[in-house]
Amino acid sequence: xxxxxxxxxxxxxxxxxxxxxxxxxxxxxxxxxxxxxxxxxxxxxxxxxxxxxxxxxxxxxxxxxxxxxxxxxxxxxxxxxxxxxxxxxxxxxxxxxxxxxxxxxxxxxxxxxxxxxxxxxxxxxxxxxxxxxxxxx
Amino acid sequence: xxxxxxxxxxxxxxxxxxxxxxxxxxxxxxxxxxxxxxxxxxxxxxxxxxxxxxxxxxxxxxxxxxxxxxxxxxxxxxxxxxxxxxxxxxxxxxxxxxxxxxxxxxxxxxxxxxxxxxxxxxxxxxxxxxxxxxxxxxxxxxxxxxxxxxxxxxxxxxxxxxxxxxxxxxxxxxxxxxxxxxxxxxxxxxxxxxxxxxxxxxxxxxxxxxxxxxxxxxxxxxxxxxxxxxxxxxxxxxxxxxx
Numbered sequence: 099x100x101x102x103x104x105x106x107x108x109x110x111x112x113x114x115x116x117x118x119x120x121x122x123x124x125x126x127x128x129x130x131x132x133x134x135x136x137x138x139x140x141x142x143x144x145x146x147x148x149x150x151x152x153x154x155x156x157x158x159x160x161x162x163x164x165x166x167x168x169x170x171x172x173x174x175x176x177x178x179x180x181x182x183x184x185x186x187x188x189x190x191x192x193x194x195x196x197x198x199x200x201x202x203x204x205x206x207x208x209x210x211x212x213x214x215x216x217x218x219x220x221x222x223x224x225x226x227x228x229x230x231x232x233x234x235x
Numbered sequence: 236x237x238x239x240x241x242x243x244x245x246x247x248x249x250x251x252x253x254x255x256x257x258x259x260x261x262x263x264x265x266x267x268x269x270x271x272x273x274x275x276x277x278x279x280x281x282x283x284x285x286x287x288x289x290x291x292x293x294x295x296x297x298x299x300x301x302x303x304x305x306x307x308x309x310x311x312x313x314x315x316x317x318x319x320x321x322x323x324x325x326x327x328x329x330x331x332x333x334x335x336x337x338x339x340x341x342x343x344x345x346x347x348x349x350x351x352x353x354x355x356x357x358x359x360x361x362x363x364x365x366x367x368x369x370x371x372x373x374x375x376x377x378x379x380x381x382x383x384x385x386x387x388x389x390x391x392x393x394x395x396x397x398x399x400x401x402x403x404x405x406x407x408x409x410x411x412x413x414x415x416x417x418x419x420x421x422x423x424x425x426x427x428x429x430x431x432x433x434x435x436x437x438x439x440x441x442x443x444x445x446x447x448x449x450x451x452x453x454x455x456x457x458x459x460x461x462x463x464x465x466x467x468x469x470x471x472x473x474x475x476x477x478x
Contacts, residue, residue: 158411
């Protein structure tokens with residue numbers, strides 16, 4: 099019977115349409131729920147673990163910049179034949195870079211190059227949502 | 236009692252070398268074996284979790300997809316869409332470091348991330364790669380990163396070297412952070428475990444502490460793998476987007 103066949107087909111198309119609608123609905127709801135879930139997954143650090151991590155990071159930041167500074171100075175001295183001068187200069191520069199990096203860690207700035215830009219970005223982010231970012235480990 | 240740092244000793248498995256003799260560079264050591272094992276575990280894990288590829292994921296497939304999405308979201312949040320090009324590398328890096336830290340917690344195993352040679356190898360590779368990406372994308376403009384916009388030109392002789400040192404110290408801090416965290420934790424475990432035996436009846440006090448620290452070590456292992464990966468993302472962001 100051609101008419102019954104047509105109705106069956108119509109029914110099928112209708113079912114399919116409803117199914118895709120349902121899927122789209124589920125997709126939208128998943129999308130809405132996602133940010134909450136991922137925030138939950140990353141934010142659950144214990145206070146002491148975080149404090150320890152920051153302390154550890156500050157130590158490494160201070161030591162590594164001074165070491166790199168001294169290394170650059172030493173290499174420059176060896177190359178130019180000006181024994182202690184560059185090493186002394188770069189020792190202090192390395193110390194300054196270390197303090198700068200520690201400042202960034204403590205203020206919770208991002209780790210990209212350039213203190214000025216990082217400060218500006220932080221200010222912008224603060225103006226947007228008004229919340230302080232916790233420092234990254 | 237064995238020395239607490241004996242666990243970090245690299246010993247050749249093939250070919251066997253007389254004690255004190257030089258280890259040939261091609262030797263398969265316990266460190267190499269653990270690295271192969273980490274790669275094998277990661278391969279097996281993703282082979283198993285992606286084996287069915289059903290629309291509605293089962294338990295194992297969910298775990299695999301969650302791992303995948305965790306890193307994908309990390310790159311999307313920290314680098315942006317363009318960073319997804321480097322997803323395979325960052326994902327591999329995370330799995331390697333994470334499995335290295337976790338498998339190092341198994342008794343009688345070896346933690347290859349507790350060796351600065353391994354972490355520095357990874358960090359220097361990342362540093363060089365990121366610098367090359369930065370220069371190919373921005374050319375000599377990449378140098379502008381080292382001098383902040385709007386700062387008085389007179390401060391350049393001080394600011395530029397400081398920023399350059401801070402940039403060059405990245406591979407150091409990246410490698411030392413992972414290496415030091417793993418080494419310190421494992422030494423602490425061994426020393427405290429030694430107290431359990433040495434104190435006899437009162438050994439239960441350090442035993443409780445060791446149990447707690449073991450949990451902490453798992454936490455630190457996961458956290459350090461996460462930190463290592465997210466810092467790589469941040470460095471990549473610098474090179475790609477160059478604020």
